Amino acid sequence: MWISATCLLNFNIPVATPFIFMLRPRSGWQQWVGREQYLLAPSVPTVEFTDPFGNLCQRLVAPAGQFSVQTSFEVETAEFSDAAPGAPFVEVQQLPEDTLPFLLPSRYCESDRFSRLAQSIVAGCLPGYDQCSAIVDYVRGTTTYMPGAGQQIVSACEVNMMPQAVCRDMAHLGIACCRALSIPARMVVGYLENLQPMDLHAWFEAYVGGRWYTFDPTQDNLRGGRIAVAYGRDAADVAIYTQFGDPVDLLQMDVSVARLSGAQL
């Protein structure tokens, strides 16, 4: 199926300020970017580069004054995210090399401190996908998804002691538990159809049974209609924008996602 997504950012910039944006999805596994638009107003010289995780990043200096970034995409994506109960754990020595960085502890996923908890959560599970499912159940059971509740990024350790959290931080907890079991897990930032309320979203993927699978502690059913914009070890790697120097004002951020009918294509 095809979905469209837009993200509009509107800044007030006191003095010329360097930015790195991470707003352009790539075509990849079950994701085909058929149309895209990425407009800067005013238009400024911009260099695009690829970060160590393969994300396309846009570097520019925003001039003083009003500055807006308007992106929109039409993407073919899966209607349902694959589930694979029983998919087996992959021994570390069999993992593809590019999954290995996603085994290590990272800024917001202190996986080395989750050994005991992760072991207890997955007691009795078949190693692999079923462990990840148990972890998602745990995160969903102990933390209430509360969109907009978290301005400051919090880490897995912190989330684990909080009654409620945003999608990004719930993903941190899920990732930390997976890694504590030697399952590679990575953060995904992107769009999700019918998210309530609509916003950018974050979830995670775990590598079991020979491929990455989607897990989303914020949703009761594993829904599709996702567009992945960036992958990383945690929120530190996948900020949609990083701004250097004195703070600027984000005046407006509008996100929309819609399903396209055949007639619109």
Place this chain on the structure above:
Amino acid sequence: MWISATCLLNFNIPVATPFIFMLRPRSGWQQWVGREQYLLAPSVPTVEFTDPFGNLCQRLVAPAGQFSVQTSFEVETAEFSDAAPGAPFVEVQQLPEDTLPFLLPSRYCESDRFSRLAQSIVAGCLPGYDQCSAIVDYVRGTTTYMPGAGQQIVSACEVNMMPQAVCRDMAHLGIACCRALSIPARMVVGYLENLQPMDLHAWFEAYVGGRWYTFDPTQDNLRGGRIAVAYGRDAADVAIYTQFGDPVDLLQMDVSVARLSGAQL
């Protein structure tokens, strides 16, 4: 300035056939992809990956029957390509690492066989940009640009003995001579505004004075209005499509480029 470009490919496919396309430009130096569209009909699962030179490649299996690829782009690009007479030669030991592969001989640029010729062409020139200009003059003076004259790719050695050639093969000769002087040179495939007759185009870039500069032996004046789609060592690296298995028919290939006025953006 903004220009739009479209490329439509229409195939007749006897049996399901694997393809690699290289049709998606990246935003980069003096090139900002503001809008793009990349549609496959029928739509098929496609994986996008990055080749060793940083080009985005699309891999798919085209099903039997009619198959079309339709791409279009709106890109902000420079109105004039920078010229820099006098820009100095960069000593090999000072070259950035990512320029080094472009010093080596390659499939169609047998630079190791051009030492003597290159030396004679640039006799008396200041090392660097002026040498590249002299090489372009040589290519333009000894080979007549004859669009459509070359179906089979020919190498620098071969071009040098031919009275006429296409853009791609003229670039091969220019590249081989630059490399023979230890100047990194690379092939570019892309679009050029007002090309006569309109088609995909190829030119080359050489690294002097600390950056890459554009050279185009087919054009009397170094014009801008270019969109770079792929970079490589020569035509072997930057085929816009590579098809495996039994040959298929390319029924149609339409290319158009137009300048956009402010009102259209």
Place this chain on the structure above:
Amino acid sequence: MWISATCLLNFNIPVATPFIFMLRPRSGWQQWVGREQYLLAPSVPTVEFTDPFGNLCQRLVAPAGQFSVQTSFEVETAEFSDAAPGAPFVEVQQLPEDTLPFLLPSRYCESDRFSRLAQSIVAGCLPGYDQCSAIVDYVRGTTTYMPGAGQQIVSACEVNMMPQAVCRDMAHLGIACCRALSIPARMVVGYLENLQPMDLHAWFEAYVGGRWYTFDPTQDNLRGGRIAVAYGRDAADVAIYTQFGDPVDLLQMDVSVARLSGAQL
């Protein structure tokens, strides 16, 4: 000058256990690996790969029983680390792309929380190298270097409230403050001649004045005689070994560093 370094690790392994080691230095800037030895006993199949930061990593499964890793190196390195008072701050938009990941907060360097502190530390300093020096003075002045005092890795925030710390954690604090000023900073793990007591060492590098410079809060004078083994954003990236599954015993870890005279080469 040439120095030799050895590191011997001796494990007791209860059950076959996957490991990733990061013990092989690469030749690079002011570092030439002239001789090296990397022996495993017993010998086991090992795959070497490069992580996202360019470090050589060795992946293997250690069999049950005694397992030892013995590495030794003879490296030509600088007698003095370059200092460059006055070297200017590089604007973010001018930074090379491969320095950009070292601007972001990371597991143990919560740079986003150090804006205010970093600004106060560097008040009155010329932007760039002198700011880094002031940061090193701050770290050295508020934290006492206490080798062996830290088994658990602690982050910059934590170190900043501790009276004493190990080299690794002092580096975390220095890195976090640099990044808070938009100066790329990275962790280095390696060997240092005459370290007291001898052990593996950690320090950091900051990118100012167009290149990386060495900073070491544990040493009163910026000494040379260093061998860099791995680079990363913080200790999470550069563990000399990562072990998966149930804990194993590190029975022995011996490190030695010695200067070689000309006669020994």
Place this chain on the structure above:
Amino acid sequence: MWISATCLLNFNIPVATPFIFMLRPRSGWQQWVGREQYLLAPSVPTVEFTDPFGNLCQRLVAPAGQFSVQTSFEVETAEFSDAAPGAPFVEVQQLPEDTLPFLLPSRYCESDRFSRLAQSIVAGCLPGYDQCSAIVDYVRGTTTYMPGAGQQIVSACEVNMMPQAVCRDMAHLGIACCRALSIPARMVVGYLENLQPMDLHAWFEAYVGGRWYTFDPTQDNLRGGRIAVAYGRDAADVAIYTQFGDPVDLLQMDVSVARLSGAQL
């Protein structure tokens, strides 16, 4: 088993000359570099970098006068190269991304011109490993291995019309035929135990049955005892040294390979 290899290069350099060497093997699949030595006399500042194919390259400026490069290695490697008759052809759409560059024509492997020949050579063979074997038989049957017979690198097309050739050029022919059948094939430069006469050696690998397999048209039996130093598309990618500027004299090149007994380790 363990083997040792040495390579000594001795140059006379008229004026300071930039070089890129490709002389340091990496640990990898069935290859573990246990000891190595890489000495330059006189010692000069050297930067090591990784080329697009993952090879370690050493860049330096050799000063005027005598200049020598002395490398030696002790490597654990397989006693027999794996053979896998019947291993199946991998469909292009299933190939790992890093094998794809090895499907394209390259400087010395004009695979696009070998369709007909390759098809006739493999008539009746099971697609995959058996096709590669038939190609090796063809190369061995039509070309006599004549060490030292080829100073100038020749391409597959040229080799195919020559009665005798060196290892490097026989590999070119084998590679071109494999690629013409959509089988990824790559050049390997390295050492081979008991090569007669001893020299650096070249062979090729083809990707069938889910991994790379070794093929060597110069040897009647597929022997092990190999150390791979560099991988590439053909000889243009894997020169053990590339020298820029006016020619220099290679006064001496000594290669030795020996099997190590357990007692020597």
